[in-house]
Every structure is written in C-alpha cells, then in structure tokens.
Amino acid sequence: MVSIAQSAISNLKEAGLGDVLYTRGQQTYEAQEESYWSLTPRQRPWGIVQPRNTEEVSKIVKALVRTAGCKFAVRSGGHMVHAGAGNDIEDGVTIDLGLMKGTTYHPETGFASIQPGARWKDVYTDVEKHGVMVAGGREGMVGVGGFLTGGGLTFYNCRYGWGCDQVVNYEVVLGDGSVVEANSTTNSDLFRVLKGGNNNFGIVTRFDMQTFKASNIWDGSSVISPAYTDQVIEAYVDFSTNLVKNGDSHVLTMFTFIPFVQEHIINILFTSLDGVENPQTTRKFLEIPGQQNVKTTTIANKIAGFILPSGKYDFWMTITFKFDHRIIRRTVDAYETLLGQLKEAITDNSFGVNMVLQPLLASWTQHSLDRGSNMLGLERITEDCVIVVVGVEVATSELSDKVSEPATRAMFSEVESYAKSLDKDVGFLYLNYCDGSQNPLGNYGEENVKKMKEASAKYDPIGVFQERVPGGYKISMMK
Secondary structure, eight states: OOOOOHHHHHHHHHOOOOEEEEEETHHHHHHHHHHHSSSTTOOSSSSEEOOOSSSHHOOOOOOEEEEETTTTTSSSSSOOTTTTTSSSSSSSSEOOOOTTOEEEEEEEEEEEOOTOOBHHHHHHHHHTTTTEOOOOOSSSOOBHHHHHOOOOOTTTTTHOOGGGGGGEEEEEETTSSSSEEEEESSSHHHHHHHTTEEEEEOOOEEEEOOEEEEEEEEEEEEOOOGGGGHHHHHHHHHHHHTTTTTTEEEEEEEEEEETTEEEEEEEEEEEEEEESSSOGGGHHHHSOEEEEEEEEEOHHHHHHHOOOOSEEEEEEEEEEOOOOHHHHHHHHHHHHHHHHHHHHHHHOOEEEEEEEEEETTTHHHHHHHHTTOSSSSSSGGSSSSSEEEEEHHHEHHHHIIIIHHHHHHHHHHHHHHHHHHHBBOOOOOGGGGGTOOOOOOGSSSSSHHHHHHHHHHOOOOIIIIIOOOOOOOGGGGGO
C-alpha cells in the first residue's frame, strides 16, 4: 500500500519539481534542516521542496493538496523557535522558500519588491545601493515572510508604524494554487488580514514595500553593570516617555547572561536614525558608567554584523503591559530570579538568557490607520506600553522541557499577575515573540478575528491553511 509520504513525493516529482525536492539522508536535505537558527523547531519532514519562483510554489501547493492526507509547512527564514511554529513539520512536507530571496527596487514607484525567503541583512544591502531603506527586521538572519506576516517590529516604528504597514501589495498563492494580488484596491480584504494574520490565508511570494531615503546612523552599545539597574530603568523610562515627540532614536534595553564568560550584563543598543551623535533621547543611557562602543555607519552595515548565536534549544515568551515604573522593576526582579534558578539547575552555566524591554507607543496606531490599518488590534490601546521578551537557550531538549520552559513560564505568570493587579495588563502579544502556548491572534480583538475568518472562508474555502498547514497560529482555533 502506498503511503501518504510516498504519494506526496511522487506527486511533487510528477509536477516537475524533482530537482528541488530533497528527502531524508540526502546532503541538501540535511543541510537545510541544520540551517534552522534554533534546534527546537527542527522536525525532519518527509521531504523538503525549494521552489525557485511563484509558478513553482503554485505547482507545489496543487501537488500537495491533491495528495490526500498530506500536511505541509512553509519556511521563509525559520527563525521562530517553538516546534509547530509553522516553519517545519514531521509528518508532512516542508516548503522552503530559501531560493526565493531576491530584492528589486523600482525607482519609478519608490517600491521595493522582496521575495519571502530573503534575509533582512541582504535586503538592506540591496536597497541601500539605491539610496533608500525599508522598515524591516532588526536581526540579520530573520526571514522576510514570517517577519512581515507576524506584524514586524522595526527600527522605524515611531516614524512609519509596523513593518506590515509598509507593505503596499502582496503576491499570494492561495490554497487552490491560484495566484492573486492583494492591495488597497484589489482583494482589499485579503490585503488587510495579511498584515499580522500569520500563515492563515496563503503563501506570500512577493512583498512590495514602501521605501524612504537612506541615511547614515549613529550606532553603538553600552555594556553596563547590573549594579546600575535602577539608573537603567530610569533612563529607559525617560527615553520611552520622550520618544513620541523625539522619534529620532531606537533603543533596545537588554538584560543578558552570557554563558562563555559566565557574566550577567545590561547591554543598551542605541541607534540615532539621523546619524546625530549623542542625541538628547539617549543621553541618560550614555551618562551611566559602562563600556561604550559607538560609530557612524548604515543600517545595512549594522545588521550585517548583528546576528544572534544559533544552534541551541530555545524558548521564548512575551508580554505587554501599560507603561509603569513599578512593573518594569518587578519584571527585572523576576528576570533575576529566573537567572538564579537556571544557575542552580544548570551548574556548568551552559545556557544563555536575554530579556529585552522595548516601547510600544499608542501613537504608532495612527501610522497604521494612515496606511489602511492592520490586524494587530492596537486601536484599543490608548496608553504607551512596554513589550517584554525573554529568550532562554540551553544545550539539550531535556533542559529546555524540564528547566528553562517551566522557570520562564513562572516568571511571566508572576509579571502578568502583578500587571493585572495594577490594571496595567493590555492583553496584546507580539506574535513573532510568542511561545506556542500563547495566543496572539486571540488578542487582536473580536472584530479583527471576524475579518480574518471571513477572509479565510472567501480565499481558502476548503481550509487548506487551517487543516493542511497545521503550524503557526490558526484562526480556526478562535471561538
């Protein structure tokens, strides 16, 4: 009896895709599985198929959908860290978009057409050659597709809104294999739900994005002792409070345990988007004693060297709460407790921990509304907020399951309970930072969930991206 796996492989070959189809044991297959940033989401599918263009994506979808019982995953960069994130699958086929990585700038429109498998370090290099920039990811190896369909926090949120707000047109392969365009005038309902709607509607094969003039940036970091935690929090509060009227800078406030030096540090990463040295917005950070490293550079050069270490078992969680000094302090305390628990359980210190604080301003919503809105549901947030993400990396899956995951969940439970006790919890979860147990779509708001369900029923009536693509965050699970 022919298995589903055999039928899927056979149908892909019959569709003329044998030369970009790889199965277990083949060198290219193993290399693609090893190329995931984290060990956690790797699941060893029956096969990996790498389309070179939109036409081949369409052929793949048709071949897999006509294979009864066959499920599949879609990978752009593969940077989401939990198993079931949607970028790999065990009992099924992974569509790896890594060969679709081109970026084309159109000077007549000022748009950049970007394929989903591109990494942001390459996108920035390509567009900077034309003197322009796009609002994309902040780590070099993050893929375009997942980042933009998840919303997209960028260096430029204060000026232009979320990454998905910069998309003016999508090319999409639907569940029946047909190819459509989605923009403000054509398939406008699909256009809107793709802005933060994850992988519920089709496979985006091209993102047409707005560009703006590129400029030099003044960029650097300051490594600070935890002894100055209170001063760092004060500087963070000052920066975030003034950001709405001085949106010329970007700051990531990182609390980090570095395994190879067994040291806990605070690392402030700051960028003056206009290339102004020592801007007023970051001055309080720079006044704190620390080891500083600054230079004038460009976004492309910055991101080319900003690539997070890979090859561990990772666990991420996120929370958002209204801006409040007390909750920030409690969050830092809870992080330090988490760090102590990990040190006690993993005595060789073979782990890493990052906690990042970053602002989510109420004013960002207007940027989204000006560009037709998105699915994130931020219209209901009327106060400035703080987004917190914690990432823990360990050497084995057992340590992740038994140590880092339960300890991190306990930390977030404490912070969430405290925020709720002060009526400061907002319920928003940034999808690209979420663990698989979290429910970002459920926090988009009832009206947006309704829009997504209506679009799914219209553009994917047989539910391919609900039933046959099980990974990611599914609107079919929303009540």
